[in-house]
Amino acid sequence: MLTRRTFIRASAFAAAGLALGAPFALTGCTANPNVLRVGTKIDVPGFGFQNPETGNIEGMEVDIARELARRIKGSPDALQVTGVNVTTRGAMLDNGTLDATxxxxxxxxxxxxxxxxxxxxxxxxxxxxxxxxxxxxxxxDLDGKTVGVALSATTRDKLTAAGDEIGIHMKFAEYSTYPEIKIALVTGRVDAFSVDRSILNGYVDDSTMLLNTQFAPQEYGVATKKSNTQLADQIDAAIAAMQDDGTLRSLEERWGLVDDAPAGDGKGGGQDA
Structure with missing residues (x-):
């Protein structure tokens, strides 16, 4: 869980995009066939988060990237990690800066x-x-309220549909990063912050809480460029092996991301983070 001090410092790192000389700090991605260039979040505790104390990017998705590098390139260190957000993760695949996100x-x-x-x-x-x-x-209770959501995510459409089902109307404010939405919530510019629950768990503090409401399951995948089918096949096979040998479950447990609770009623569909 983020303390207020850690959150403020982490937000500064995310906004500045600082590159620090430490393992798995933000780094440039010069093409190297022996290295897997992967984009991860830097503002999502548990998944991809830049530690404000060390500058390192840490989380389950970083560990999965290390496993992919080990299984595809032969070493977990054959990896370059670059911080991305909801607006850059696809663009950096498109322009060839990244091999996968x-x-x-x-x-x-x-x-x-x-x-x-x-x-x-x-x-x-x-x-x-x-x-x-x-x-x-x-x-x-969100009727007439403003909800903070991420740019290019479908949260807005899904919440609108859920609101229509129960006869309420919400307003929306879009932001580029999750720390920006949290700050908007804390300062009163928005009344709620909506994204996937495991992401929100990293932003809960003594003054905030998660509603019991949750929607249909949404599945995260490793994205690669359409033209790179060989790498796509290698990654898919590696993810399948990680499911079979228990690696994925172990990483979920390591990062506190195991959720065995049943899903909610599913009204309104899911969210595309």
Whole structure:
């Protein structure tokens, strides 16, 4: 869980995009056939988060990237990690800066038209984070309220559909990074912060809480460029092997991402982080 001090420092790192000379710090991605160039988030605790104390990027998706490098390139150190967000993770695949992204990238039919996706390595559900003092305890309480969401995510459409089902209307404010949305929530510019629940768990503090509401499962996959089918096949095979040998489950446990609770009623569909 983020303390206020850690959160503020982490937000500064995310905004500045600093490159620090430490293992798995943000790094440039010069093409090297012996190295796997992977984009991960730097603002999602548990998945991809730049530690403000060390500058290192840490999380389950970074560890999966290390496993992919080991299984495909022969060494877990044959890896370059670059920080990405919801607007850059696809663009950096498109321009050849990255070979793959592991960045809470939800698999959708629309996205499959642009990228190859591996089989899912993690399944999540949409959630809503609010301030405890807000009086918001259920989705219906968001009627007339402003919800902070990420640019290029489908959260807005999914929440709108969920609201239509129960007869409420929400307003939305879009941001490039999750720390920006959390700051907007803390400062009162938005009334709620919505993205996948496991992401929101990293932004819970003494003044905020997750609503019990959650929606249909959404599956994260490793994205690669459409033209690189060989790498896509290698990654998919490696993810399958990691499922079979228990590596994925072990990493979920290591990073506190195991969620054996049953899904909610599924109203409104899921969220594409």
């Amino acid at each position: 592991l960045a809470t990238f939800t698999i959708t039919d629309a996205r499959k038209k642009s990228y190859n996706f591996s089989r899912p390595y993690y399944t999540d559900h949409i959630g809503v984070l609010v301030k405890k003092s807000s009086g918001i305890t259920d989705l219906k």
